[in-house]
Amino acid sequence: xxxxxxxxxxxxxxxxxxxxxxxxxxxxxxxxxxxxxxxxxxxxxxxxxxxxxxxxxxxxxxxxxxxxxxxxxxxxxxxxxxxxxxxxxxxxxxxxxxxxxxxxxxxxxxxxxxxxxxxxxxxxxxxxxxxxxxxx
Ligand SMILES: [Zn+2]
Numbered sequence: 001x002x003x004x005x006x007x008x009x010x011x012x013x014x015x016x017x018x019x020x021x022x023x024x025x026x027x028x029x030x031x032x033x034x035x036x037x038x039x040x041x042x043x044x045x046x047x048x049x050x051x052x053x054x055x056x057x058x059x060x061x062x063x064x065x066x067x068x069x070x071x072x073x074x075x076x077x078x079x080x081x082x083x084x085x086x087x088x089x090x091x092x093x094x095x096x097x098x099x100x101x102x103x104x105x106x107x108x109x110x111x112x113x114x115x116x117x118x119x120x121x122x123x124x125x126x127x128x129x130x131x132x133x134x135x136x
Contacts (some may be wrong), residue, residue, distance in 0.1 A: 015060050016067040021074040025055035101132050 029051035036044030061067050087109065091100055099112050101121070105128040113120060114134060121132045 014062055014064075016058060016062070016064050018059055018130065019067070019071045020078070021071045022055050022058055024074065024078070025051045025058075049106065099132075099134055104130050 008121050026075075029048045032044045033048035036042065036046075036048060058067050058070070064132055087100065096110075097114060099114055101110050101112055102108070103110055103123040103126065105123060106126040109132065110121065110123060110124060112113045112119075112132060112134070118131060118133050120129055
């Protein structure tokens, strides 16, 4: 077991390894593969295999600078989307206790307690007052 570990370490020396883009490629690859298998859409399986192949290519790549640059670009695109995705799930999780509204003045997302009807809300960021109506 030790021997195998050492062999693997020698093999991985100077190679790029896993990063956030690797994780994203593997996860989306597996999701697509699963969807493809469920729906009989062969094209999804092919795309999934390409994504996983790309992920593995990047892990064993020796062009570390290029791979790091790809990851940096990916993170730049992904981080704002990740925020939106988190808020999307939070809306569902807190649907019984809170509503999320954007301040019309500064665009900050505010978390408001659920109280039906019209209400005047004061934005804590820009101190602007606006009307918020919660129907459901
Ligand atoms: Zn505001």
